[in-house]
Amino acid sequence: MRTRYVRYGLLTGVLGLVLYLAFGSGVRSFEAYCPFGGMEALWGLHTSGEFTCALGPLNLSMLLAVVALALVAKKSFCGWACPIGFLGELCGHAGGMVTKKRARPGARLDGVLRMLRYVVLVVSLVFTYKAGELILRGYDPFYLIFSGIGHGTAGIVSYVVLLLLGIGALLVPMFFCRYLCPLGAVLDPFSRVGIVKVFRDEGKCTKCGSCQTACPHDIPVHTLTQVRRRDCTNCLECLDACPEKMVLSVKASL
Amino acid sequence: MNVPKFVVPVLVIATLFGGYFLRTAFTQPTTNVTVGTGAGEKLECVVDGVKCKGTAEFFTALYRDIEGINSIETYAADHRVVFTYDPAIITPEKIRNIMEAPIPLEDGSSVQAFKCMSMK
Numbered sequence: 001m002r003t004r005y006v007r008y009g010l011l012t013g014v015l016g017l018v019l020y021l022a023f024g025s026g027v028r029s030f031e032a033y034c035p036f037g038g039m040e041a042l043w044g045l046h047t048s049g050e051f052t053c054a055l056g057p058l059n060l061s062m063l064l065a066v067v068a069l070a071l072v073a074k075k076s077f078c079g080w081a082c083p084i085g086f087l088g089e090l091c092g093h094a095g096g097m098v099t100k101k102r103a104r105p106g107a108r109l110d111g112v113l114r115m116l117r118y119v120v121l122v123v124s125l126v127f128t129y130k131a132g133e134l135i136l137r138g139y140d141p142f143y144l145i146f147s148g149i150g151h152g153t154a155g156i157v158s159y160v161v162l163l164l165l166g167i168g169a170l171l172v173p174m175f176f177c178r179y180l181c182p183l184g185a186v187l188d189p190f191s192r193v194g195i196v197k198v199f200r201d202e203g204k205c206t207k208c209g210s211c212q213t214a215c216p217h218d219i220p221v222h223t224l225t226q227v228r229r230r231d232c233t234n235c236l237e238c239l240d241a242c243p244e245k246m247v248l249s250v251k252a253s254l
Numbered sequence: 255m256n257v258p259k260f261v262v263p264v265l266v267i268a269t270l271f272g273g274y275f276l277r278t279a280f281t282q283p284t285t286n287v288t289v290g291t292g293a294g295e296k297l298e299c300v301v302d303g304v305k306c307k308g309t310a311e312f313f314t315a316l317y318r319d320i321e322g323i324n325s326i327e328t329y330a331a332d333h334r335v336v337f338t339y340d341p342a343i344i345t346p347e348k349i350r351n352i353m354e355a356p357i358p359l360e361d362g363s364s365v366q367a368f369k370c371m372s373m374k
Contacts (some may be wrong), residue, residue: 006263014270032331035273050284054306056331057280058273063274073265080266133307151305180336196265234262250262252255 003236018083021147030146032056035077036124036183038063041128063186069185074194078177078184079216079233081104084142085177088169089216095170103171103216113179121182141165141176173234174216174233178231188230196234198227199251204244211248212243221248270299283308287318292325294343297337297346305367313368320344320352333354333371346373 023032031037033175037059041115044052051057066077078085107112124136137143149158168175177184202225210222217231221238239248278304284307304313310328313335318326322344337349350373356364 003259006260010263010266029332045282049282050307051282051331052307054330056284056329057277057282058331060280061276062273065269065276068272069265071294076262076266080263081270098307131350196261236259236262239259250257250259252257 002240004240007235008086010080011083014081015083015086017179019109020147022150024123030243031143032058033083034060034142034183035062036186039125039182039186040128040134043125044132052128052134055135067187067190068184070190070194072194073188073196074191074232074234075184075230076196076234078181078187082177082183084145084181085174085233087145088176089173091166091169091212092173092175092216096173099171105172116179117181117185120180121185124182145253152222173218178217184231191230191232192228194234195254196250197232197253198208198234198236198238199249199253200225201247204247206247208243210241210243211238214238225250226253261363264280269333277329283327283336284287285314286325287314287327288325289318290324292338294324294338294340296330297339297373299337299373300331300333301368302373303329304328304335306330309367312317316357317352320349323349345371 002146005158012110018030023034031054040059041055041059042105043061044050044055049141052061067078104110127136128134134143134152137147137152138158141162144153144158144162149162154161165176165180168179172178198221200221205222207222209220209222212218214237216222216235216237218228218232219227219229219232219238221227234250236250239250242248301313304310305331310330313328314326317323322340322342323337325338328334329336339346339349350370353370354366355370356366358364362370
């Protein structure tokens with residue numbers, strides 16, 4: 001069975017769960033699913049022993065679990081269980097069907113833009129820690145989408161932010177994850193040492209590049225012997241796309 | 255060492271369940287108000303409207319002085335409120351009615367800020 005069917009099945013389940021928590025459960029508790037909320041909660045817990053704003057124990061336990069997962073299997077959470085990554089990926093496919101070609105910013109621009117998520121990480125934490133409130137939730141696509149642009153958003157600015165993120169997702173694959181997601185920035189160092197990753201057999205590889213074309217993050221798998229890249233989410237699309245047998249495989253190795 | 259592809263989704267699912275069950279290790283109230291000794295019967299409610307630290311503090315400020323209520327703990331993340339009350343003075347149904355009563359506003363109108371979704 002193609003890995004994508006399993007992955008999309010799991011992601012659809014997660015999306016359904018978060019939608020249920022957001023709109024179907026009576027009380028809106030979808031924010032508890034976000035592991036980044038755990039990062040934002042740390043300061044409040046440290047200073048006052050209380051959780052900030054709408055954050056709670058589940059945010060913190062999810063953060064710890066996802067960091068542990070990153071140490072074992074890189075950013076698998078992003079590729080297999082993040083509803084925003086899933087929506088971004090679907091938008092990327094939709095955009096690709098219209099434009100027929102994926103936009104690829106130049107390597108230098110791409111490298112600079114990728115640093116933005118560290119800026120977003122620092123700004124998010126500093127503002128949250130100083131205010132004791134999630135005052136940037138009006139610009140967070142997870143909150144905007146699943147709250148229905150509800151309580152605590154920034155009015156017309158929130159609509160504009162969501163529109164720009166939508167356009168970005170249509171034009172550049174994984175736009176938000178690639179350039180803006182603060183959780184991605186948190187997981188970067190852990191992901192680099194992840195044990196379970198994709199390996200390539202150089203002797204058998206024809207370097208056709210199908211793996212890179214299929215990779216949501218545009219990683220040139222055909223040039224690597226093992227995928228240690230921080231963006232790899234272990235989605236295994238490259239394994240599905242490879243036309244040769246036994247070239248790409250999943251291995252556990254330090 | 256080669257590992258089968260299904261190891262990745264299995265690890266992800268294990269992480270989601272692990273994160274869910276690990277949460278009990280960190281449970282702490284958002285606000286905690288105790289009046290008197292704080293002793294009495296426990297009543298736990300899921301309250302729509304308790305959604306952040308601000309609303310949790312507003313909630314406890316509104317109801318801390320109700321006679322018979324000895325303590326209020328709010329857990330904003332899961333919209334949970336735990337009352338300790340004196341059953342000789344107040345009943346769970348009366349607490350529910352007080353919680354759901356409209357709150358008068360300055361312009362003369364009123365608004366129902368909180369709704370009890372479940373009680374146990």
